[in-house]
Amino acid sequence: MKDAFIPFSRMAPTPSGFLHLGNALNFILARLFVYRQVGKLHLRIDDMDGIRTRKEVIEDIFYSLDWLGLNWDTGPSGPEDFYARFSLMNRMDSYGKAVDTLLENKLAYACDCSRKSLAAQGIMGAYPGLCRNKGLYSETMKTSIRLQVPENTKINMGLRTQALAEDFGDFVLWRKENLAAYHLASVLEDDAMGINLVVRGADLLPSTAAQLFLAQTLGLQNFPAAFFIHHGLVAGKKGEKLSKSRGSHALCEMRESGISPAGIFSFAADFLHLETKDKIQDIETLQRIFNDCPEKHPLLQGQGFLEISI
Ligand SMILES: [Zn+2]
Structure with missing residues (x-):
């Protein structure tokens, strides 16, 4: 990554279901990339599909981010603030x-x-x-x-x-x-905010192409110049997408069954091929390890588009 690149990225959950392990990995990756480069992270809840958004799902987003110790620089501070000032329905x-x-x-x-x-x-x-x-x-x-x-x-x-x-x-x-629809709202928000780093699952590769074409058609400047990282997906037990699976991979279910954030951080470290001796108890420790990994790490070589597999 170029020295001058100061990333501004976002965590953008879609509140049509509870956050799952794949969302957690996505947020952690975005956070690691952004804070390594002393950038900023925004929280955006993509509720443009207002008719399907449930209050308990919105609450779960804030609870889960807090549980993981994931902070953000701009965006809603909690559910009330979200509904009052940040819901995409207002836009x-x-x-x-x-x-x-x-x-x-x-x-x-x-x-x-x-x-x-x-x-x-x-x-x-x-x-x-x-x-x-x-x-x-x-x-x-x-x-x-x-x-x-x-x-x-x-x-x-x-x-x-x-x-x-x-x-x-x-x-x-x-x-x-x-x-x-999702593509329109997402691309307009990203562009208006000046987001320059988009971290998303590889399942959204065709969506990114569609959004780039839409941005071009709308004459937008920021979005087409962004850096895109598409990462491999965490699959369910039968290989299904987690957004389509029920239960065991939802963060709320994982919490209930006694899994700690440490297990999730270790999973993220493995995904990034980071060498770790001890169990990673918090996001700050994982961030330090990622910050210490050399510039030549393949994950830090991308510009424009980067694809990383699991
Ligand atoms: Zn028609």
């Missing part, structure tokens, strides 16, 4: 304006297809742009709004090139429930 107007601009410039379009109607036509993966030329328009945004991804759009992501049109198709920016 829907600014997301809506971005979509309006895209609609005016014919870079996005209204779509009234439902998952059901698409399935009935045998369309399961990338959306093939059925409504592109229908000229649907809804003042009240009761339809979804999709971004046009021209044929053969390819996004260069360091080691790989993502074929966005084939893999993703015209993706949803605005949902028919009159809410911003």
Whole structure:
């Protein structure tokens, strides 16, 4: 990493379920990278999907971060502060304006297809742009709004090139429930905050490509210049994604079954191939070990895009 790079990253949990071991690893990695370079960390709870957000899940985020000893420099101090000042639901107007601009410039379009109607036509993966030329328009945004991804759009992501049109198709920016979709809200928030380091799971590689294309289409400056680290995922016992698994990998369940943060820090140290003699009891100790590992460590060589496997 360049000396002059002062990272500003974020922990951005989606509160559709309780935090799990994969989230903990993601937050720890972001924290280690950021504080090694004397950067700053923001907490952003991605509740743009307000209809699915449960109060106990929001409370669990703060409790779990405290349990792990993970602090942050900017963002909500607790659930009350989150609802009052930081909920993304309060930002829907600014997301809506971005979509309006895209609609005016014919870079996005209204779509009234439902998952059901698409399935009935045998369309399961990338959306093939059925409504592109229908000229649907809804003042009240009761339809979804999709971004046009021209044929053969390819996004260069360091080691790989993502074929966005084939893999993703015209993706949803605005949902028919009159809410911003994840990609739109996430990219606008990252850009507005000036986030320059995004640490996320490798499952989000295609999403990063989609967001880069969206950022480019919106004419954003900060997001396309960010440094992206995609890391391998912690899998469940049967190899399933933890966000889809139930129970045993949720941090609240781990706490109840007597697992301590020390076990999670050791797991993170193994993931990063850090040499440790003793059990790591707290995040500060793990940070010191990471800070002491030499610059030539492969994890510190990235610029632009870095992929690390588990
Ligand atoms: Zn449609």
